[in-house]
Amino acid sequence: MRKMIIAGNWKMNMTNSESSELVKSLVEQIGQVENPLVIVCPPYTALSVVKKLLDGSNIFLGAQNMYAEQSGAYTGEISPSMLLTIGTTYVILGHSERREYFSETDRMVSAKVKLALESGLLPIVCVGEKLDERESGKTEDVIGSQIDGSLADLDADDMKKIIVAYEPIWAIGTGKTATPEMAQEVHSFIRGRLKDRFGDIADEVTIQYGGSVKGDNAAGLLSQPDIDGALVGGASLKVDQFVKIVNSV
Numbered sequence: 058m059r060k061m062i063i064a065g066n067w068k069m070n071m072t073n074s075e076s077s078e079l080v081k082s083l084v085e086q087i088g089q090v091e092n093p094l095v096i097v098c099p100p101y102t103a104l105s106v107v108k109k110l111l112d113g114s115n116i117f118l119g120a121q122n123m124y125a126e127q128s129g130a131y132t133g134e135i136s137p138s139m140l141l142t143i144g145t146t147y148v149i150l151g152h153s154e155r156r157e158y159f160s161e162t163d164r165m166v167s168a169k170v171k172l173a174l175e176s177g178l179l180p181i182v183c184v185g186e187k188l189d190e191r192e193s194g195k196t197e198d199v200i201g202s203q204i205d206g207s208l209a210d211l212d213a214d215d216m217k218k219i220i221v222a223y224e225p226i227w228a229i230g231t232g233k234t235a236t237p238e239m240a241q242e243v244h245s246f247i248r249g250r251l252k253d254r255f256g257d258i259a260d261e262v263t264i265q266y267g268g269s270v271k272g273d274n275a276a277g278l279l280s281q282p283d284i285d286g287a288l289v290g291g292a293s294l295k296v297d298q299f300v301k302i303v304n305s306v
């Protein structure tokens with residue numbers, strides 16, 4: 058059985074005091090939930106504060122990015138070993154905002170994925186097509202090459218530790234969600250691609266959907282056979298919305 062996983066990507070939001078307030082409410086309301094597995098990904102500055110408040114709950118800590126080196130002269134970057142020392146378990150890699158605003162390529166994402174795994178962090182690897190790519194019928198080409206490029210040189214054992222997040226770029230932060238059927242089609246394509254590359258382990262890989270997931274549309278998306286959770290941006294900053302999403306599994 059695949060694990061259902063709901064992750065909140067707080068992006069560049071939340072001071073430490075706002076983070077504390079948010080996470081205290083989450084722990085109170087969904088701190089003991091075991092299915093789905095719940096992850097929160099605060100900004101780097103709030104990771105330690107949030108980790109302390111999560112202790113004793115079932116909610117896991119994730120980071121939003123990392124650099125593909127363990128240490129050195131890389132001003133402004135954060136390494137996997139640093140994330141591990143403060144109790145981070147998961148790390149989002151290759152988010153479309155990283156790809157778009159910080160020019161991250163599949164090659165860079167792949168290097169990060171490999172170092173994350175070697176270090177003991179569990180990656181959430183994001184893929185997704187732009188609106189014009191969808192409209193010109195290139196969705197599968199784009200997603201297929203992102204999957205191949207971002208998950209290069211891995212084996213089936215590595216794949217057991219990876220979560221894939223399908224996030225159509227046109228649906229992120231726009232209020233436009235893919236219909237459950239549209240999302241299912243791509244999720245099934247991704248699983249097929251993983252099966253070709255890694256074999257039957259593909260049936261065990263959690264594939265999350267992301268892009269304007271809210272309390273009201275989560276149940277429809279999560280009832281699709283190949284949608285195994287959600288990566289939630291805007292709605293993860295609102296306690297009632299995020300709780301509703303978690304409870305709709």
Ligand code: PGA
Nearest residue numbers: 229230268269289290291
């Ligand atoms: P959104 O963001 O839920 O605000 O659309 C999702 C994401 O970018 O992970």
